Amino acid sequence: MKRREFLKAVGVGTAAAFGLPHIALSQARPVKVGVLLPLTGPFAFAGQAGLEGWRDAAEYVNEVLGGIGGRKLELLVEDTGYDVAKATAAFNRIVSRERPEDLLFVYGDSTGTAKALAPELTRLGLPFSGTTFSNELADPEKYPTIYIFGPTYNDMFEALLRQIQRTKARARVALVYSNTEFGRDPIPYAKKRAPELRMEIVHEEVTPTSFTDATSIILNLRRANPDFVILQGYALSVEPLILRTAREQGLKATFMGTYYSSDLALIQRAGPAAEGFIVTYHNPYWYDTLNQGVQELLRFRQRKGRDTSYRPTYYMGSATVMFAVAEAMRRAAQAGKLSRAGLAEYLEKIEDYTALGLSRGYKFVNHRLPQTKLYRANTRTGRFDAITDWVVLG
Incomplete structure (x- = not known):
């Protein structure tokens, strides 16, 4: 498939195919995503690579896909040091200062963080995912707002x-x-x-x-x-x-x-x-250059003047989650339901989406994607x- 045909197939117009914004982003408040990552500490290498994936995908959504219903997508990044107490404090800072109608999703750094935040996530109706693939968390009855973007x-x-x-x-x-x-x-x-x-x-x-x-x-x-x-x-x-x-x-x-x-x-x-x-x-490797999503990210980094050498699995996994969450937000916005509840509803409805080929699909079963x-x-x-x-x- 030629690149322009591919971009058209995933909803990107002619302007975007030439690397220009699909539509001008409005001056409305941004749609926000909290990202809690271990940027220091024993897993800093993973957190920093993951952050690259989040930023590339978020910028791609803003600059190529036109944002979220004309609103800019904004990341709120906090360092956790891979410490549950620090992650919890970072989460509380973000939640206390952001409007519920703007902060629609949070991503955390561990199983421990997810479990610690679970009661508050449920109370707030705030969709959440993280680096964890915990079997326990793949339980929509016990953890109704937690999603596992992969197999347990x-x-x-x-x-x-x-x-x-x-x-x-x-x-x-x-x-x-x-x-x-x-x-x-x-x-x-x-x-x-x-x-x-x-x-x-x-x-x-x-x-x-x-x-x-x-x-x-x-x-x-x-x-x-x-x-x-x-x-x-x-x-x-x-x-x-x-x-x-x-x-x-x-x-x-x-x-x-x-x-x-x-x-x-x-x-x-x-x-x-x-x-x-x-x-x-369950993601493609960066060297899978026949994969359309890898091709898009490679071209995007080239256009930005960024290093195009091998990007690790933490990068690929993070970018894939960001694309999926953004797509659910875009569909919720088109339906007039851009809210935490609307995002959760449309996460359950994007099984036909493949994140530009980076995923087999998003058919959640008990809030996890059981495929590898x-x-x-x-x-x-x-x-x-x-x-x-x-x-x-x-």
Whole structure:
């Protein structure tokens, strides 16, 4: 599809196709989105990359798509340091100073932040999402305003366990996870599901989120002799170290991880030890240049004079959420329902939207998008190669 035809198909007019605003934004108050990210602290690399994605997508909405019903989209960015107390304080600052009719969505930095804010989000009727894929949060009865823009960790583990089942009958599986909500979240599901798929959990290893020596972990794994090892709850803080140590110690198991282990940084840091590492991932990679959304973001950054080298998974995920939220806002505005309740209504109605090709779609099931692909690390090319088509998980 030619670029102009593509832009027309997603509702962008001729002026926008030449990089000009679709329509002039009115002087009305902006529509605001609160963005609470760890711009400092242990996950600052993820927060800063994510912020790039939020800003690029928001600017694209304003400059190419004409904003939200003629109103400018504005981000309210706060640093959390990946600390629930700081995130809560930042949220309270934003909510206290902004008008409810202007502040329509908030994005947070963790499962802990989402749970801490949940009662107030419900009271305010304020739609929310975050970096979390917590299974518990994908419950519209308990958390009516929280949306998970991807599969839950249970969904991701289901995809990995199905891959194990396809690969080896009666496989022996080890679970290595951090002692955090992030790490523990899918473990009960894995322990229940594995026997149903006729595989055995032969070892569990619970660790801090970061450490500098993985020798004891690998020795324990060697004694357990698993066929597969699933890592959860680290966000690249220790996966490369574990993989390098496993290679040095001669452990032959296949290692796996979920969304936050899926970035190219894993291959770059682990080197040859990353070969064959399998991950779940539900956005295109920046190097998927046949993807229309990637092409649009690449051209947009070129026009802005911004770095067009590889953008990490945190960038892709953030941009995808921003596009989806903006589209729901645009549809709500067209229906005369641009409000928190209207945004929630239209988030449930955008299943035909694909965020310029960055998503398979937004058909929420229990406020999550139960779909992913599996990729395998290829150290010769330095990329993750898709090994499945979309795996739809109920």
